[in-house]
Amino acid sequence: MIERVVVTGSGVIASMGAGVEEFERNLYAGCSGVGPSPLMGENAVAAEVRNFNPQPWLGNKGIRVLDRSARLLSVAAYMTLHATGLQAKEGAESNPDLGLVCGTMFGSLHSITSFDWSGLTDGPNYVNPGEFPNTVINSPAGQAAIKHRLGGVNSTISAGLVSGLYAIHYAAEFLRFGRATALMAGGVEELCEESFVSFAKTGVISKRGCPQPFGPDRDGTVLGEGSALWMMETAANAEARGAKALLEICGFGATQDAHDIGAFRVRGEGATSAMQQALQAAGIGPDAIGCVIAAASGSRAGDEMEVHALRNVFGDKLSQIPVCAPKAAYGEVMGASGALGALAAGMALAKGTIPPTAGFHSTDSGLMLSAQPQLLKTEYALVNCFGCDGNNASLVVKGLNQ
């Protein structure tokens, strides 16, 4: 068993930035990507990747057959590979030592629905066989593997809104077992009519079109889209190839509320256990945590549940731990949220300050939130991801600045 798994680079595309630099700059400036969403309709509000064009990263070859999820993921993978110098050489065979683990919630729902719609309206003999491959949920990960010649471990993980963190944990276990030496892991989610309508009808979307995580008059979440990946390697592999280890994956915890498919346990027992498991796996106590990247998305009940759970874990010390709720900036990105949160945690550990919560003005939660970056007191960050379907996951990461 290999003990240490490290992060050596990342890639991201979201509403408030394409590429790590732009994303980080806007995240720390408190800019939000929530706004008009031409993709979802004239008056729609979402954290859309506006004017998304994958061509600068992916070129034109083979792009036409990729759906939006596959394009977003392939772009994030391109950035991650180039940031770490692991991109395939021109004309190279697929690399059996490089893989991809992708979290997603709805996968290629829009492609599936469109494919079925054409069969339903034009007749089954008129469905486009070229679009059939996009109807499998693992299609984005498969397409990105073809595009970037990734021949190693390839997996798609779905645990609803917490899929992204599960993917990071899954990749870490594969590296520990020696089944891989370098894996990209994270998540992808596209905005599409189907998931947009689905969420809108459940009443969890902010009517004001403004998510205010932990805010006293918050009225719901806003959906977003994007993809975020980490390059994860065994510490030995990173060292052997001279790559700088930026972060270490220390502990993961996951639970299911086993309560109701559309609801969580409001006192946060499952979320509490997930955080405690993550701390235990990392071999540290709550006092060692320097900041929390919260799951909060502006949901009335969801944010309250997280406050309960945080209080269960941190007790009276909670008010002294800087907290950031980055979904105020990039929205609820479903299967990619955990990965985006993990990237935000990595940025906080590297800079020594955690990002502001975009648009923050007040909270009655007792949490240490701010519209300004806050200083980090330790080298450990806790990333939370809790789903409205009862899935809970938490990750502890350590900054390796020395």
Add this chain to the structure above:
Amino acid sequence: MRRVVITGVGLVTPIGTGRELFWDKLTSGTSGIGPVQSFDTTGYAAHLGAEVKNFDPSGYVRSRHPDSMGRASQLAIAAARMAIEDSKVDLTDRDRLRIGVSMGTTSGEPGMVERYNDARKIGGVESVPADILPKYPCNVIPSNLAIEFNLRGPCLMIPTACAAGNYAIGYGFDMIRLGRTDLMLAGGADSFSRITYSGFARLGAIAPERCQPFDKHRKGMVPGEGAAVLVLEPLEDALARGATIYAEVLGYGVSCDSHHMTAAHPQGDGAIRAMTMALKDSRKTTADVDYISAHGTGTPTNDRVENIAVRTLFGERAPKVPMSSIKSMIGHTMGAASAIEAVACSLAIHTGVIPPTMNFTEPDDGSDLDYVPNQARKTDPEIILNNAYAFGGNNASLCLARVQ
């Protein structure tokens, strides 16, 4: 690290529900393939399917009304309930945070997309009931298992298409091996869907009369549905409670062709990498393998590539290792397939009998591999490789063994 064993199996398949009936039908070569009944195939280029007929979820789904979930979840709950009963494990006083669920699927709950589109066709998007798409995301399947049996540990879906069952069992194995959980329900589920069916029909991949894996005259696969769930637990726990142990999970491997979304790599590179990783993970070599449970869909391309992969990896020994495909009887149950096949492998180890490849008449291109044609065989296999390949180029091989 802890050793992990299979102590309970439950399944719903086109040839029968439950361990005993399934195994009787499988070893006697019974086919579950017939004309599609769940929708009208007029206008489709194919008509054969492998459906689970007369399935009544009400006896299995007890925590809520079965209509509150899709068919794949119902099939999965039925399989899981049978698996738990089969294992005779008493969950009453167990720490629920230490019991998890990992499932595989190709399409999740595609019936919800069909209902969405049906409603949309009649009354537009605005008329679609609000409760349909929340039941769609594929992780509702393991979540429904968690709710049904009050399991609060890790709960995830690995939707790696037709290799998903092996992925899910592998993950469950890892969780127990590492001591993160003490019991896992792992398997796969897929429901019959016009979406999948129309895709395969349009590709011309569906067999017109029967499914004939590895046969010279094979004409295609047959889409199917089903679910299988395995109870995984640490060896020491199984021994302590005197459980029946069907098989031990030794290891697994996964890879990606990174070649084409639907066509396998022509030299079987990815398949070879997955088998190699599985054997290495299990600390075994090809010389140890007594039986291969093939992916064997019955399409010309898949079976040809699978032959090449096994030939390349096993070399001279390839003809001496029996390799069969039960898809000749149960069709291709998609994300459930490799989970159902893992159950078949467990029962092969437990009973000493390996299931046949049915409808076999003559080998392709003079192949001398042993496909266990048309008749089950008593070979007392000790170590088995279960292979699964999928759209997206995903490959997964699982290594099971008689517990020593």
